[in-house]
Amino acid sequence: MNKNTLVNSKLVCVALNDKAQLAALDSTFNEAPYKKPPTQPVLYYKPRNTWNVDGAEIEWAKDMDGNDVDTMVVGASLGVVIGKETCRVSQADALNYVEGYTVVGDYSLPEETYYRPDIKGKCQDTTAPVGPAIVAADKVTNPDALSVTVSVNGEVKSELALANLERSIAELISTISHIMTLQAGEIIAVGFAGDRVPVAKGDKVEAAIEGVGTLRNTLGGA
Amino acid sequence: MNKNTLVNSKLVCVALNDKAQLAALDSTFNEAPYKKPPTQPVLYYKPRNTWNVDGAEIEWAKDMDGNDVDTMVVGASLGVVIGKETCRVSQADALNYVEGYTVVGDYSLPEETYYRPDIKGKCQDTTAPVGPAIVAADKVTNPDALSVTVSVNGEVKSELALANLERSIAELISTISHIMTLQAGEIIAVGFAGDRVPVAKGDKVEAAIEGVGTLRNTLGGA
Numbered sequence: 001m002n003k004n005t006l007v008n009s010k011l012v013c014v015a016l017n018d019k020a021q022l023a024a025l026d027s028t029f030n031e032a033p034y035k036k037p038p039t040q041p042v043l044y045y046k047p048r049n050t051w052n053v054d055g056a057e058i059e060w061a062k063d064m065d066g067n068d069v070d071t072m073v074v075g076a077s078l079g080v081v082i083g084k085e086t087c088r089v090s091q092a093d094a095l096n097y098v099e100g101y102t103v104v105g106d107y108s109l110p111e112e113t114y115y116r117p118d119i120k121g122k123c124q125d126t127t128a129p130v131g132p133a134i135v136a137a138d139k140v141t142n143p144d145a146l147s148v149t150v151s152v153n154g155e156v157k158s159e160l161a162l163a164n165l166e167r168s169i170a171e172l173i174s175t176i177s178h179i180m181t182l183q184a185g186e187i188i189a190v191g192f193a194g195d196r197v198p199v200a201k202g203d204k205v206e207a208a209i210e211g212v213g214t215l216r217n218t219l220g221g222a
Numbered sequence: 223m224n225k226n227t228l229v230n231s232k233l234v235c236v237a238l239n240d241k242a243q244l245a246a247l248d249s250t251f252n253e254a255p256y257k258k259p260p261t262q263p264v265l266y267y268k269p270r271n272t273w274n275v276d277g278a279e280i281e282w283a284k285d286m287d288g289n290d291v292d293t294m295v296v297g298a299s300l301g302v303v304i305g306k307e308t309c310r311v312s313q314a315d316a317l318n319y320v321e322g323y324t325v326v327g328d329y330s331l332p333e334e335t336y337y338r339p340d341i342k343g344k345c346q347d348t349t350a351p352v353g354p355a356i357v358a359a360d361k362v363t364n365p366d367a368l369s370v371t372v373s374v375n376g377e378v379k380s381e382l383a384l385a386n387l388e389r390s391i392a393e394l395i396s397t398i399s400h401i402m403t404l405q406a407g408e409i410i411a412v413g414f415a416g417d418r419v420p421v422a423k424g425d426k427v428e429a430a431i432e433g434v435g436t437l438r439n440t441l442g443g444a
Contacts, residue, residue, distance in 0.1 A: 045267050045269065
Protein backbone atom coordinates (compact mmCIF):
# COMPACT_ATOMS: atom_id res chain seq x y z
CA MET A 1 0.00 0.00 0.00
CA ASN A 2 1.08 3.54 -0.72
CA LYS A 3 1.05 5.63 2.45
CA ASN A 4 0.00 8.77 0.56
CA THR A 5 -3.38 7.23 -0.27
CA LEU A 6 -6.35 9.59 -0.33
CA VAL A 7 -8.60 6.84 1.04
CA ASN A 8 -9.57 6.62 4.68
CA SER A 9 -10.44 3.11 5.85
CA LYS A 10 -12.76 2.02 3.03
CA LEU A 11 -12.96 2.01 -0.76
CA VAL A 12 -16.20 0.39 -1.88
CA CYS A 13 -16.91 -0.13 -5.57
CA VAL A 14 -20.21 -0.66 -7.34
CA ALA A 15 -20.22 -3.39 -9.97
CA LEU A 16 -22.78 -3.93 -12.73
CA ASN A 17 -23.95 -0.31 -12.76
CA ASP A 18 -23.53 0.34 -16.50
CA LYS A 19 -26.94 0.11 -18.20
CA ALA A 20 -25.39 -1.25 -21.41
CA GLN A 21 -23.62 -3.99 -19.44
CA LEU A 22 -26.82 -4.93 -17.64
CA ALA A 23 -28.66 -5.15 -20.95
CA ALA A 24 -25.92 -7.37 -22.41
CA LEU A 25 -26.12 -9.70 -19.41
CA ASP A 26 -29.90 -9.88 -19.42
CA SER A 27 -30.19 -13.45 -20.68
CA THR A 28 -27.47 -14.63 -18.26
CA PHE A 29 -29.30 -13.03 -15.34
CA ASN A 30 -32.35 -15.12 -16.10
CA GLU A 31 -30.45 -18.39 -15.80
CA ALA A 32 -29.83 -20.35 -12.60
CA PRO A 33 -29.08 -19.71 -9.83
CA TYR A 34 -30.60 -16.19 -9.59
CA LYS A 35 -33.13 -16.25 -12.44
CA LYS A 36 -33.47 -12.46 -12.27
CA PRO A 37 -31.25 -9.37 -12.50
CA PRO A 38 -29.70 -8.02 -9.28
CA THR A 39 -32.27 -6.18 -7.18
CA GLN A 40 -29.65 -4.33 -5.12
CA PRO A 41 -26.34 -2.73 -6.06
CA VAL A 42 -23.55 -5.29 -6.30
CA LEU A 43 -20.62 -4.09 -4.18
CA TYR A 44 -16.99 -5.07 -3.80
CA TYR A 45 -14.09 -3.72 -1.81
CA LYS A 46 -10.62 -2.68 -2.80
CA PRO A 47 -8.76 -3.32 0.49
CA ARG A 48 -5.84 -1.37 1.89
CA ASN A 49 -3.13 -3.37 0.10
CA THR A 50 -4.60 -2.16 -3.20
CA TRP A 51 -4.57 1.59 -2.45
CA ASN A 52 -2.28 3.63 -4.64
CA VAL A 53 -1.83 7.18 -5.90
CA ASP A 54 -1.61 9.30 -9.03
CA GLY A 55 1.68 8.86 -10.86
CA ALA A 56 2.57 5.56 -9.24
CA GLU A 57 3.32 2.24 -10.87
CA ILE A 58 0.69 -0.48 -10.79
CA GLU A 59 2.41 -3.80 -10.05
CA TRP A 60 1.89 -6.44 -12.71
CA ALA A 61 -0.06 -9.22 -10.96
CA LYS A 62 1.34 -12.68 -10.37
CA ASP A 63 -0.51 -15.98 -10.31
CA MET A 64 -0.53 -18.41 -7.39
CA ASP A 65 2.78 -19.89 -8.56
CA GLY A 66 4.45 -16.47 -8.59
CA ASN A 67 4.50 -16.15 -12.39
CA ASP A 68 3.27 -13.03 -14.14
CA VAL A 69 -0.38 -13.26 -15.18
CA ASP A 70 -1.12 -13.06 -18.92
CA THR A 71 -3.69 -10.29 -18.85
CA MET A 72 -4.80 -7.40 -16.69
CA VAL A 73 -7.67 -5.00 -17.32
CA VAL A 74 -8.49 -1.52 -16.11
CA GLY A 75 -11.68 0.41 -15.41
CA ALA A 76 -12.20 3.86 -13.95
CA SER A 77 -14.93 5.48 -11.92
CA LEU A 78 -15.91 8.73 -10.35
CA GLY A 79 -14.98 8.46 -6.67
CA VAL A 80 -17.43 10.02 -4.22
CA VAL A 81 -15.63 11.09 -1.04
CA ILE A 82 -17.80 11.00 2.07
CA GLY A 83 -17.55 14.09 4.30
CA LYS A 84 -19.15 12.99 7.57
CA GLU A 85 -20.79 9.98 9.21
CA THR A 86 -23.47 8.73 6.83
CA CYS A 87 -26.09 6.31 8.17
CA ARG A 88 -29.49 5.64 6.56
CA VAL A 89 -29.74 8.90 4.67
CA SER A 90 -32.44 9.58 2.09
CA GLN A 91 -31.69 10.05 -1.60
CA ALA A 92 -32.85 13.66 -1.30
CA ASP A 93 -30.33 14.35 1.46
CA ALA A 94 -27.50 12.10 0.23
CA LEU A 95 -25.38 14.65 -1.64
CA ASN A 96 -25.12 16.76 1.53
CA TYR A 97 -22.83 14.04 2.91
CA VAL A 98 -20.33 14.36 0.06
CA GLU A 99 -17.10 16.20 0.70
CA GLY A 100 -15.84 15.99 -2.84
CA TYR A 101 -15.03 13.96 -5.90
CA THR A 102 -11.98 12.20 -7.29
CA VAL A 103 -11.02 9.54 -9.83
CA VAL A 104 -10.68 5.84 -8.93
CA GLY A 105 -8.80 3.37 -11.10
CA ASP A 106 -9.49 -0.34 -10.72
CA TYR A 107 -6.86 -2.66 -12.18
CA SER A 108 -7.76 -6.32 -11.95
CA LEU A 109 -7.57 -9.72 -13.51
CA PRO A 110 -10.24 -10.33 -16.17
CA GLU A 111 -13.40 -11.69 -14.60
CA GLU A 112 -14.09 -15.30 -15.44
CA THR A 113 -17.74 -15.07 -14.46
CA TYR A 114 -19.89 -12.34 -13.09
CA TYR A 115 -21.22 -14.72 -10.43
CA ARG A 116 -18.04 -15.29 -8.53
CA PRO A 117 -17.14 -12.96 -5.64
CA ASP A 118 -13.86 -12.16 -7.29
CA ILE A 119 -11.60 -11.41 -4.35
CA LYS A 120 -8.53 -12.81 -6.05
CA GLY A 121 -8.94 -10.77 -9.21
CA LYS A 122 -9.82 -7.49 -7.51
CA CYS A 123 -7.45 -7.41 -4.54
CA GLN A 124 -3.95 -7.51 -6.03
CA ASP A 125 -1.49 -5.09 -4.41
CA THR A 126 -1.38 -1.47 -5.71
CA THR A 127 -4.31 -1.91 -8.11
CA ALA A 128 -6.53 0.92 -6.82
CA PRO A 129 -5.01 4.32 -7.55
CA VAL A 130 -7.13 7.25 -6.33
CA GLY A 131 -6.55 10.89 -7.22
CA PRO A 132 -4.91 13.09 -8.28
CA ALA A 133 -6.81 15.14 -5.68
CA ILE A 134 -10.18 15.57 -4.05
CA VAL A 135 -12.22 18.30 -5.74
CA ALA A 136 -14.66 19.99 -3.35
CA ALA A 137 -18.30 19.06 -3.91
CA ASP A 138 -19.34 22.69 -4.46
CA LYS A 139 -17.06 22.85 -7.51
CA VAL A 140 -18.96 20.01 -9.22
CA THR A 141 -22.49 21.14 -10.00
CA ASN A 142 -23.96 17.97 -11.53
CA PRO A 143 -21.84 14.87 -10.91
CA ASP A 144 -24.36 12.57 -12.62
CA ALA A 145 -23.67 14.44 -15.88
CA LEU A 146 -19.93 13.71 -15.94
CA SER A 147 -18.13 11.27 -18.25
CA VAL A 148 -15.23 8.97 -17.41
CA THR A 149 -12.65 8.12 -20.08
CA VAL A 150 -9.84 5.59 -19.99
CA SER A 151 -6.90 6.09 -22.34
CA VAL A 152 -3.97 3.73 -22.90
CA ASN A 153 -0.76 5.14 -24.37
CA GLY A 154 -2.65 8.24 -25.46
CA GLU A 155 -5.58 6.52 -27.17
CA VAL A 156 -9.10 6.65 -25.72
CA LYS A 157 -10.27 3.07 -25.14
CA SER A 158 -13.41 3.52 -23.04
CA GLU A 159 -15.89 6.25 -22.26
CA LEU A 160 -18.81 6.06 -19.85
CA ALA A 161 -21.33 8.85 -19.35
CA LEU A 162 -22.58 8.66 -15.77
CA ALA A 163 -26.03 9.43 -17.14
CA ASN A 164 -25.92 5.79 -18.27
CA LEU A 165 -25.52 4.41 -14.76
CA GLU A 166 -28.40 2.22 -13.64
CA ARG A 167 -28.30 3.83 -10.18
CA SER A 168 -27.50 7.50 -9.59
CA ILE A 169 -24.93 8.80 -7.12
CA ALA A 170 -27.58 9.91 -4.62
CA GLU A 171 -29.38 6.56 -4.85
CA LEU A 172 -26.13 4.66 -4.25
CA ILE A 173 -25.13 6.74 -1.23
CA SER A 174 -28.58 6.28 0.26
CA THR A 175 -28.70 2.53 -0.39
CA ILE A 176 -25.16 1.80 0.81
CA SER A 177 -25.73 3.91 3.94
CA HIS A 178 -28.64 1.59 4.77
CA ILE A 179 -26.25 -1.39 4.61
CA MET A 180 -23.24 0.04 6.42
CA THR A 181 -22.40 3.32 8.12
CA LEU A 182 -19.91 5.34 6.09
CA GLN A 183 -17.29 7.61 7.68
CA ALA A 184 -15.54 10.77 6.56
CA GLY A 185 -12.86 10.02 3.98
CA GLU A 186 -14.37 6.76 2.80
CA ILE A 187 -14.84 6.57 -0.95
CA ILE A 188 -17.50 5.02 -3.19
CA ALA A 189 -16.54 4.23 -6.79
CA VAL A 190 -20.00 4.59 -8.30
CA GLY A 191 -19.67 2.65 -11.53
CA PHE A 192 -17.39 1.38 -14.27
CA ALA A 193 -17.92 0.81 -17.97
CA GLY A 194 -18.98 -2.81 -18.41
CA ASP A 195 -16.16 -3.53 -20.82
CA ARG A 196 -12.89 -3.28 -18.94
CA VAL A 197 -9.87 -2.25 -21.02
CA PRO A 198 -7.00 -4.76 -21.50
CA VAL A 199 -3.56 -3.41 -20.60
CA ALA A 200 -0.01 -4.66 -21.08
CA LYS A 201 3.21 -4.30 -19.13
CA GLY A 202 4.61 -0.79 -19.38
CA ASP A 203 1.36 0.77 -20.65
CA LYS A 204 0.65 4.34 -19.60
CA VAL A 205 -2.96 4.73 -18.52
CA GLU A 206 -4.96 7.91 -17.99
CA ALA A 207 -8.36 7.91 -16.30
CA ALA A 208 -9.97 11.31 -16.77
CA ILE A 209 -13.10 13.13 -15.63
CA GLU A 210 -13.51 16.71 -16.82
CA GLY A 211 -13.55 19.10 -13.89
CA VAL A 212 -12.40 16.37 -11.47
CA GLY A 213 -8.98 15.40 -12.74
CA THR A 214 -6.78 12.99 -14.63
CA LEU A 215 -5.27 10.01 -12.85
CA ARG A 216 -2.07 8.76 -14.50
CA ASN A 217 -0.46 5.39 -13.81
CA THR A 218 1.98 3.06 -15.51
CA LEU A 219 1.83 -0.72 -15.53
CA GLY A 220 4.88 -2.39 -14.04
CA GLY A 221 6.61 -5.55 -15.12
CA ALA A 222 7.99 -4.24 -18.41
CA MET B 223 -17.18 1.19 14.75
CA ASN B 224 -15.70 0.68 18.16
CA LYS B 225 -12.42 2.57 18.49
CA ASN B 226 -10.93 -0.08 20.80
CA THR B 227 -10.92 -2.64 18.01
CA LEU B 228 -8.03 -5.11 17.97
CA VAL B 229 -8.04 -5.11 14.16
CA ASN B 230 -5.60 -3.09 12.09
CA SER B 231 -6.88 -2.22 8.62
CA LYS B 232 -8.22 -5.60 7.52
CA LEU B 233 -10.37 -8.47 8.78
CA VAL B 234 -10.65 -11.16 6.12
CA CYS B 235 -12.85 -14.19 6.69
CA VAL B 236 -12.74 -17.59 5.01
CA ALA B 237 -16.13 -19.00 3.99
CA LEU B 238 -16.95 -22.60 3.11
CA ASN B 239 -14.01 -24.06 5.02
CA ASP B 240 -15.96 -26.59 7.12
CA LYS B 241 -15.57 -30.06 5.57
CA ALA B 242 -19.07 -31.09 6.66
CA GLN B 243 -20.56 -28.00 5.04
CA LEU B 244 -18.68 -28.66 1.80
CA ALA B 245 -19.94 -32.24 1.77
CA ALA B 246 -23.52 -31.07 2.32
CA LEU B 247 -23.23 -28.61 -0.58
CA ASP B 248 -21.64 -31.11 -2.94
CA SER B 249 -24.65 -31.57 -5.22
CA THR B 250 -25.24 -27.80 -5.33
CA PHE B 251 -21.65 -27.18 -6.35
CA ASN B 252 -22.10 -29.40 -9.36
CA GLU B 253 -24.99 -27.33 -10.71
CA ALA B 254 -24.70 -24.24 -12.92
CA PRO B 255 -22.98 -21.84 -13.02
CA TYR B 256 -19.81 -23.34 -11.49
CA LYS B 257 -20.35 -27.07 -11.98
CA LYS B 258 -17.56 -27.86 -9.51
CA PRO B 259 -16.64 -27.10 -5.90
CA PRO B 260 -14.54 -23.99 -5.18
CA THR B 261 -10.91 -24.54 -6.15
CA GLN B 262 -9.63 -21.63 -4.03
CA PRO B 263 -10.60 -20.40 -0.57
CA VAL B 264 -13.72 -18.23 -0.67
CA LEU B 265 -13.00 -14.98 1.14
CA TYR B 266 -15.08 -12.09 2.43
CA TYR B 267 -14.32 -8.94 4.37
CA LYS B 268 -15.78 -7.52 7.52
CA PRO B 269 -15.12 -3.80 6.96
CA ARG B 270 -14.30 -1.18 9.57
CA ASN B 271 -17.91 -0.29 10.38
CA THR B 272 -18.39 -3.88 11.60
CA TRP B 273 -15.45 -3.99 14.04
CA ASN B 274 -16.41 -4.41 17.66
CA VAL B 275 -14.98 -5.66 20.95
CA ASP B 276 -15.50 -8.15 23.75
CA GLY B 277 -18.36 -7.19 26.05
CA ALA B 278 -20.01 -4.83 23.60
CA GLU B 279 -23.53 -4.90 22.27
CA ILE B 280 -24.13 -6.11 18.70
CA GLU B 281 -26.69 -3.83 17.06
CA TRP B 282 -29.78 -5.61 15.81
CA ALA B 283 -29.74 -5.17 12.03
CA LYS B 284 -32.35 -3.19 10.14
CA ASP B 285 -33.69 -3.79 6.66
CA MET B 286 -33.58 -1.26 3.82
CA ASP B 287 -36.76 0.38 5.13
CA GLY B 288 -35.26 0.88 8.58
CA ASN B 289 -37.29 -1.89 10.23
CA ASP B 290 -35.67 -4.53 12.41
CA VAL B 291 -34.79 -7.69 10.48
CA ASP B 292 -36.50 -10.92 11.55
CA THR B 293 -33.44 -13.09 12.01
CA MET B 294 -29.74 -12.80 12.66
CA VAL B 295 -27.20 -15.60 12.92
CA VAL B 296 -23.78 -15.92 14.49
CA GLY B 297 -20.64 -17.88 13.75
CA ALA B 298 -17.24 -17.81 15.40
CA SER B 299 -13.71 -18.47 14.22
CA LEU B 300 -10.16 -18.58 15.39
CA GLY B 301 -8.59 -15.24 14.40
CA VAL B 302 -5.00 -15.40 13.18
CA VAL B 303 -3.23 -12.10 13.84
CA ILE B 304 -0.47 -11.30 11.35
CA GLY B 305 2.79 -10.08 12.89
CA LYS B 306 4.69 -8.59 9.96
CA GLU B 307 4.39 -7.97 6.24
CA THR B 308 3.36 -11.27 4.64
CA CYS B 309 3.71 -11.61 0.87
CA ARG B 310 3.88 -14.92 -1.03
CA VAL B 311 5.04 -17.04 1.87
CA SER B 312 5.20 -20.83 1.72
CA GLN B 313 3.00 -23.08 3.84
CA ALA B 314 6.12 -24.29 5.66
CA ASP B 315 7.08 -20.73 6.60
CA ALA B 316 3.56 -19.31 7.11
CA LEU B 317 3.20 -19.70 10.88
CA ASN B 318 6.37 -17.63 11.38
CA TYR B 319 4.33 -14.60 10.27
CA VAL B 320 1.73 -15.04 13.02
CA GLU B 321 1.88 -12.74 16.02
CA GLY B 322 -0.91 -14.41 17.90
CA TYR B 323 -4.44 -15.71 18.05
CA THR B 324 -7.82 -14.37 19.10
CA VAL B 325 -11.54 -15.07 18.67
CA VAL B 326 -13.64 -13.53 15.88
CA GLY B 327 -17.42 -13.40 16.01
CA ASP B 328 -19.38 -12.91 12.79
CA TYR B 329 -22.98 -11.79 13.20
CA SER B 330 -24.89 -11.56 9.95
CA LEU B 331 -28.17 -11.94 8.18
CA PRO B 332 -28.93 -15.53 7.16
CA GLU B 333 -27.49 -16.27 3.72
CA GLU B 334 -30.09 -16.71 1.02
CA THR B 335 -27.71 -18.47 -1.32
CA TYR B 336 -24.08 -19.41 -1.14
CA TYR B 337 -23.53 -17.94 -4.61
CA ARG B 338 -24.25 -14.34 -3.83
CA PRO B 339 -21.42 -12.07 -2.69
CA ASP B 340 -23.31 -11.24 0.44
CA ILE B 341 -22.08 -7.73 1.23
CA LYS B 342 -25.41 -6.65 2.65
CA GLY B 343 -25.71 -9.57 5.04
CA LYS B 344 -22.13 -9.52 6.26
CA CYS B 345 -21.40 -5.81 6.64
CA GLN B 346 -23.92 -4.53 9.16
CA ASP B 347 -22.46 -2.15 11.76
CA THR B 348 -20.86 -3.65 14.91
CA THR B 349 -21.23 -7.27 13.75
CA ALA B 350 -17.58 -8.34 14.00
CA PRO B 351 -16.41 -8.46 17.61
CA VAL B 352 -12.78 -9.52 18.02
CA GLY B 353 -11.14 -10.44 21.31
CA PRO B 354 -11.01 -10.51 24.24
CA ALA B 355 -7.25 -10.27 23.66
CA ILE B 356 -4.46 -11.43 21.38
CA VAL B 357 -2.71 -14.49 22.77
CA ALA B 358 0.94 -14.71 21.67
CA ALA B 359 1.62 -17.39 19.08
CA ASP B 360 4.21 -19.13 21.25
CA LYS B 361 1.48 -19.83 23.84
CA VAL B 362 -0.56 -21.83 21.31
CA THR B 363 1.33 -24.94 20.33
CA ASN B 364 -1.01 -26.46 17.74
CA PRO B 365 -3.70 -24.04 16.53
CA ASP B 366 -5.11 -26.55 14.01
CA ALA B 367 -6.08 -28.77 16.97
CA LEU B 368 -8.29 -26.18 18.67
CA SER B 369 -12.10 -26.20 18.82
CA VAL B 370 -14.46 -23.24 18.55
CA THR B 371 -17.76 -23.30 20.43
CA VAL B 372 -20.69 -20.90 20.25
CA SER B 373 -23.06 -20.71 23.21
CA VAL B 374 -26.30 -18.75 23.43
CA ASN B 375 -27.68 -17.91 26.88
CA GLY B 376 -25.39 -20.53 28.41
CA GLU B 377 -26.21 -23.40 26.07
CA VAL B 378 -23.67 -24.73 23.54
CA LYS B 379 -25.21 -24.44 20.05
CA SER B 380 -22.25 -25.11 17.77
CA GLU B 381 -18.84 -26.69 17.97
CA LEU B 382 -16.23 -26.88 15.25
CA ALA B 383 -12.92 -28.70 15.58
CA LEU B 384 -10.38 -26.92 13.39
CA ALA B 385 -9.10 -30.36 12.43
CA ASN B 386 -12.26 -30.44 10.29
CA LEU B 387 -11.30 -27.41 8.23
CA GLU B 388 -10.80 -28.13 4.55
CA ARG B 389 -7.74 -25.84 4.50
CA SER B 390 -5.30 -25.56 7.41
CA ILE B 391 -4.14 -22.30 8.95
CA ALA B 392 -0.72 -22.46 7.28
CA GLU B 393 -2.28 -23.22 3.89
CA LEU B 394 -4.67 -20.28 4.20
CA ILE B 395 -1.95 -17.81 5.18
CA SER B 396 0.17 -18.97 2.28
CA THR B 397 -2.66 -18.85 -0.25
CA ILE B 398 -4.05 -15.48 0.87
CA SER B 399 -0.55 -13.98 0.90
CA HIS B 400 -0.29 -14.92 -2.79
CA ILE B 401 -3.46 -12.91 -3.48
CA MET B 402 -2.80 -9.84 -1.33
CA THR B 403 0.01 -8.65 0.90
CA LEU B 404 -0.96 -8.81 4.57
CA GLN B 405 0.31 -6.30 7.15
CA ALA B 406 0.98 -6.52 10.88
CA GLY B 407 -2.26 -6.42 12.85
CA GLU B 408 -4.45 -7.71 10.06
CA ILE B 409 -6.58 -10.69 11.02
CA ILE B 410 -7.72 -13.80 9.16
CA ALA B 411 -10.80 -15.61 10.48
CA VAL B 412 -9.89 -19.08 9.26
CA GLY B 413 -13.23 -20.85 9.25
CA PHE B 414 -16.74 -21.07 10.67
CA ALA B 415 -19.04 -23.99 11.30
CA GLY B 416 -21.25 -24.36 8.24
CA ASP B 417 -24.43 -24.09 10.26
CA ARG B 418 -24.63 -20.58 11.67
CA VAL B 419 -26.54 -20.23 14.96
CA PRO B 420 -29.80 -18.23 15.02
CA VAL B 421 -29.93 -15.51 17.68
CA ALA B 422 -32.67 -13.27 19.06
CA LYS B 423 -32.73 -9.76 20.49
CA GLY B 424 -31.14 -9.64 23.93
CA ASP B 425 -29.39 -13.01 23.62
CA LYS B 426 -26.05 -13.38 25.40
CA VAL B 427 -23.52 -15.08 23.13
CA GLU B 428 -20.17 -16.62 24.05
CA ALA B 429 -17.64 -17.66 21.43
CA ALA B 430 -14.90 -19.69 23.10
CA ILE B 431 -11.60 -21.29 22.14
CA GLU B 432 -9.70 -23.08 24.91
CA GLY B 433 -6.37 -21.40 25.52
CA VAL B 434 -7.28 -18.40 23.37
CA GLY B 435 -10.23 -16.85 25.15
CA THR B 436 -13.96 -16.32 25.42
CA LEU B 437 -15.60 -13.49 23.50
CA ARG B 438 -18.84 -12.30 25.08
CA ASN B 439 -21.44 -10.14 23.36
CA THR B 440 -25.10 -9.30 23.75
CA LEU B 441 -27.57 -8.74 20.95
CA GLY B 442 -29.20 -5.33 21.01
CA GLY B 443 -32.74 -4.37 20.14
CA ALA B 444 -34.43 -6.06 23.09
